[in-house]
Amino acid sequence: MRADDPAAHDPSAHDPAARDPFPPGTAARGAGSENPGWPPAAAPRPFLIAGPCVLEEPDLVLRVADALFAAARARGLHLVFKASYLKDNRTSVDSYVGPGLDEGLRLLARVRRECGLPVLTDVHTVEEVGPAAEVVDILQVPAFLCRQTRLVQACAASGRPVNLKRGQFLAMDDMREVVAKARRARPDVDLLLTERGTFFGYHDLVVDMRSIAFLRTLGGRVVFDATHALQHPGAGGSREFARPLARAALAAGAQGIFAETHPEPERAKSDASTQIPLAAMPALMDEWLRMGELVRELERQGPAGLSPEGPAGRPEAGR
Numbered sequence: 001m002r003a004d005d006p007a008a009h010d011p012s013a014h015d016p017a018a019r020d021p022f023p024p025g026t027a028a029r030g031a032g033s034e035n036p037g038w039p040p041a042a043a044p045r046p047f048l049i050a051g052p053c054v055l056e057e058p059d060l061v062l063r064v065a066d067a068l069f070a071a072a073r074a075r076g077l078h079l080v081f082k083a084s085y086l087k088d089n090r091t092s093v094d095s096y097v098g099p100g101l102d103e104g105l106r107l108l109a110r111v112r113r114e115c116g117l118p119v120l121t122d123v124h125t126v127e128e129v130g131p132a133a134e135v136v137d138i139l140q141v142p143a144f145l146c147r148q149t150r151l152v153q154a155c156a157a158s159g160r161p162v163n164l165k166r167g168q169f170l171a172m173d174d175m176r177e178v179v180a181k182a183r184r185a186r187p188d189v190d191l192l193l194t195e196r197g198t199f200f201g202y203h204d205l206v207v208d209m210r211s212i213a214f215l216r217t218l219g220g221r222v223v224f225d226a227t228h229a230l231q232h233p234g235a236g237g238s239r240e241f242a243r244p245l246a247r248a249a250l251a252a253g254a255q256g257i258f259a260e261t262h263p264e265p266e267r268a269k270s271d272a273s274t275q276i277p278l279a280a281m282p283a284l285m286d287e288w289l290r291m292g293e294l295v296r297e298l299e300r301q302g303p304a305g306l307s308p309e310g311p312a313g314r315p316e317a318g319r
Helices: 058-075 101-115 126-133 149-157 172-185 210-218 239-252 278-301
Strands: 047-051 079-082 119-122 138-141 162-165 191-195 221-225 256-262
Touching (some): 058 079, 101 126, 138 149, 149 162, 149 172
Parallel strands (some): 047 079, 047 256, 079 119, 119 138
């Protein structure tokens, strides 16, 4: 099932100046007939960013990647594998935080090479950006760090696409400034903008679906984080709301879904209460594809003037 990567050691495959996030010869492009990779604008909606919360044992990580690859390939769904090499914002000092930068990037490189999948991971400091950009296809700025100007700009300047997660504390329209920081560093940076909920008092989040419609006006593709939105920060989470929230986000216009998944969520080393069982992912992919394509068709046909307008002064329908 895993695709060989004949250019895994070709430095040009990781040229930070390349506009294409998956240059010819890299694993994502090499598996093009099986995993479509980075989605063009006309691709089925949604694309999917999925994987375990944090890197665990290599066999488990590769098992998850293989299963997601097979399910996505069978459906023509555009898939990016995600996992963190370091979870630096755990509640307890005794919590598992991951293998760290060096070992984690080696494992992500294996996923990319052996499973034929593009890879996303989050970075936490400016110093991590360079090493991560040499290995992964998409850099992610964590929600808690989205106001960190030097980090946002270092990610943008790396030449990789960047997933900017809206902070739980940040008003949706304040994301304009986060996007402006990224575009000041690299005007043509390829941005994903991810909604993951807003603090609602203590130990709770609420998802304002207006944010998804608004974020689409900022010039990036909008993703809904269907698992972190389920958190009760510092006090677990509510996995049972994953399906209704994902459906609502797609109805609001989300173009991608971000979902953390694990073969046995109750035994996961991070976010055990919110990760989706791996066995449930194929059925969810079917549901999300049906919903996403229905909404895109409705956007093409619906009345004008009842959705936020994009940077060119036109509704963002049909994208």
